[in-house]
Amino acid sequence: MKETQVHAQSFLISQIPSPTAFLNRDLEVVHASDTFIETFHFDKKNLFGRRISEVLPQAPEHLIGVMQRCLKGTDGKKGIDRFVTSDNEEHWYESSNTPWYDKNENVIGVILQITNITDRIQKELQYEKTQILLEAKAVNARIGSWEYNAFTEKLSWCPMTRKIHEVPDDYKPTIDDGIEFYKEGYSRNAISMAVYKAMETGQPWKEKLKIVSRTGKELWVIATGKPLYKDGIYIGLIGTIQDVTEANISHQRSTESENLLRTVVDNLPLNVYIKDLESRKILVNKAECAYLGVSDADELLGKSDFELYNRQIAQESRDEDLFVLNNGTPLLGKETISVRKDGKVTHFLSSKIPLFDEDGEVYGLLGLSMDISDLKQKESELRQLIDVSSQQNKKLVNFAHIVSHNLRSHSANFSMLLDFLSSEPDGEERNRILGMLNNASDNLLETLENLNEVIAINTNVRMEKKEVRLHRAVHAAQQHLSEFLKSHNAKVFNEIPPEAVMRAIPTYLDSILINFITNGVKYRHPERVPEVRLSYEKSGGQDVLVISDNGLGIDLKKYGDKLFGMYKTFHNHPEARGIGLYITKNQVEAMNGRIQTSSTVGEGTIFKIFLDEQG
Template identity: 50%
Template sequence: MLINPHIQSTSYLIKQLPTLTVFIDREFKIIHASDKWLFTFGENSGAILGRSLFEIFPDLSIKWQTVLKECFEGKANPMGVQKYKDSHLNEKWYEWSNTCWYNEEENIIGAIIQINDVTESLEKELELEKTKVQLKHQSEISKTGRWEYNILNDEITWCDITKAIHEVSPDYVPKLDTSIGFYKEGYSRNAISMAIYEAQEKGTPWGIKLQIITATGKEKWVFAAGKPLYEKRKLIGFTGTFQDIDEQVLANVETKKNEKLLRTLVDNLPLNVYVKDIHSKKILVNRAECLYLGAKNEAELLGKDNFDIYDYETAKKFTEQDIKVMSSLEPILGEEVISTNKRGIQTTFLTSKIPLLDEKGMANGLVGISLDITNMKQKEKELRNLIDVTSLQNKKLINFAHIVSHNLRSHTANFSMLLDFLQYEEDEKEKAKIMDMLNSSSGNLLETIENLNQVLAINTNINIEKKEVNLYDKVKIVEENLKDFIIENNAEIENKIVNTQTIKVIPQYLESILINFITNGIKYKHPKRKPKISLHLLKEENYSVLTITDNGLGIDLKKYGNKLFGMYKTFHSHENARGMGLYITKNQIESMGGKIEVESKVGCGTTFKVFFNEKN
């Protein structure tokens, strides 16, 4: 039935149609198909012509059969959109439409079906719908509404969210003046009015954080944004958004309040507080830390590491500490460290370093807290020294008490014995001898008491004020006072002290010390050479060290070293030796916070080093 010339001509024309077209008869069999249709669905005319449409497209439902049957009856309805998977399983959407197919006698012999690929437009429509849903959802979450104002008809429209922000009913109809009236009187209302004016006159968009008074009387922070709308360069209205930011603003206010409170607390702590990042750079410091490091404000220290602030050794030590804390995640608590800043000032701190952890449990910095215990350490040292001095004084007092008891008991026993002899002696000559012995014992007792009083005075007068004394001049004065003694013994005094050098001492003690060492150096001279005493002074840390060297008999330190400065200890058979000089001298030196050292060799001489404490 398709072989006559007229049919063949019609078929040729259908093949060239630019659309996807197919002709079916009343039994749903495909009679004609355009080349584009065949190409799209991967068919060829020999394999498809005469076959049922539903054999080729089994996914077409019963609904389409009903639509096509109605078409055969003269009711051409659209078939709608149908999904299709090609040979590569790519999903496509096609819009199917049909119309009645008439023959020359105007009889319906089938249907003409045209197909349009609407995949792209449908995807865009779905994407647009999805975007609309997302925007609506986002708008609801962010509490952001829309509004528009049409100048031509003086109409303003609010979306549901905008109405909800203003706490008005859904059927509320806003006006321009009432919309502005919602803004809080004062700054907010003036600001929005000025923004609208600027937009109208200059085309300037706006976005401002303001306050409104809702319909229920509640104050609320909002972010009002808008811009002008133009048509053919003519202003036709405004459009914008309206966001409820009350919770954020109040949260920010509360956060800033807490931050200020925390900052006030940190800045007024009697501790050095700082925070460092992973590279040991400071990102927060408190007032005490700024004060210690000599910074005017926090900005001078932020971003600086240990090497920017401390000397190299201190910076190296602190950096190693930081790395250890952040790598091991173990804090350092209450560790005593000595810090030296770039000005060379040393400070003792009790330091704690605590790692700062991120959400993954890794260290991204540390918090440091340091307590300056320099004064505490100094007080501790002073207390220790005081305890040592007290202990020493106690030992001295006990020793002094024993000596007093022993010496006075000896003198008392001697007096008692002599008086007993005197009582029973009848010979006048013997009585005279006993009286001489009593006079001698009385003199010895007075000398003992004087020596004991001198020692007691030294040990009790601990608060005598020290003064700056020119040592060179003082040696010259002592030398002048001992002139006759020096000449008598043909002695030489070599004063190597610089004439400008001074020491801080109790003046009367210094003179006594010099006299004692110089006279001892001459008194215990070597019989084969004339005595020579040499004096010189040097500085050593917190001490001024006076060195006094003689060329006399010397002392056997192995034999007498531990007794050298004892009371009534003598080491040479000199008629004037009493064993009190070195004892008193040592007490005088120690009462001034100093110390004494000795070096000696028998037959060669002795060197005494007197350490005068310049600090205390």
């Protein structure tokens, strides 16, 4: 029976749900529950009969002292201890020690119960850590909390809430006091309405409002709150208050700086844009919008040059972008030509500057473009003016040499004839010399008239071009030269359409027609009837008057550079003076035109006179 009782007792102990061990007075393990064995991964063969200090070598020393006091009949207090297992895992246990009595109330050992509370301890530690972090964040972010109990009508403020309101630690606010701290007007009305709606309808709130602290400081705060319910019954309010004064001031300053910068950028006389790594525009100013013909920057944001310009221009721009983005090197002061999709051509002085992030990586580029189309136009005009001035200077020097030479020749001729006249006694010879003097005088007058006409052409800038019906002008020249043409049995073919119009100075055009027709007849081929043909054509926006003859022709390889020179002749013709083509060329150039010549010796010459429609 006794053995049966022992076995029954051991069976019951093994079924105890919490880890339990029975120790004798030598603190040796006599009995143990299955949960004790499983918890500490014991082997039953090596467990019973061993001292507890051997079984649990990692147990704290104070636990043995508690057990020894239990042997004297003193109940041990509960304790929480940390154990580190052989595999270096941390475990927390709550232990209790109770004296073990026999039926005669004699202490025969200790009953040790151990409960694994690792999960609970870890949660408590995590909660404490969270609380510490929240408190630190609340201090850093100046966030305070508050709670209102609807039954006791008590409002509780945390230390940070008191600090924001600048009240002492023993200050006890009411719900009305809390509302009174909000600045009179919009802020107080807004918080009053929010609290009322929360109490009546359960609606939470989050408002950015102003409060006036106990010392009179105006502070911007973000106030939040929501109602609390228990079993569907309203029991109070809970919320936070965050001091955002500095952040608000910083944001306001930042906004002001951004607005100032935007105003400056928008009013710069430059096209300004920022592109990302894919060359998409992420910022543009008003000048860039105006150039691309849009009223809103949103119409350009996110677009690449391929969507705004023709492909060639877009590809050139992309290649420049890639150079800047890949090398982190700016392109400064580069002259570029931009052609929009509508065909507008603009000359820019452009710069592209890489933008770097905090890590020194390129994240985009800043583009600056100044429209220099007007400057390029003025540069072109200045270059043309310099060219014209250079040509005019050469003409002037040449003209001066010619005038000097011709007048010197006439002067020498006069001087020689007068010497002959003064020393000649014979009357007949004197009369012959006087005749020669008259001829010399006529030649001098002709020379002076020619020189005067050249000067008039080059100095008369007030004469305006007008629309002249070319067919009619040629007909008028034929009428003027009718006797001359008839006497030389010459033919003029006017093949110009009646509707053809050329912008020209009428008097110059008449002179040009007469000169070319006269030359075509004067330098006729001796073996054929002289013919002069006049026609009209258009070439590249210019009116072209074409005059061809079947005369002697000119060796252009030999005389081409002298063809329109002053007093240059190319045929042994008694009436050749070398002034007609020179005057004609000056008249054409005075109308912003040019003369193109082609000729074959023995066959004839073709002159093409080009005049710009808009000139």
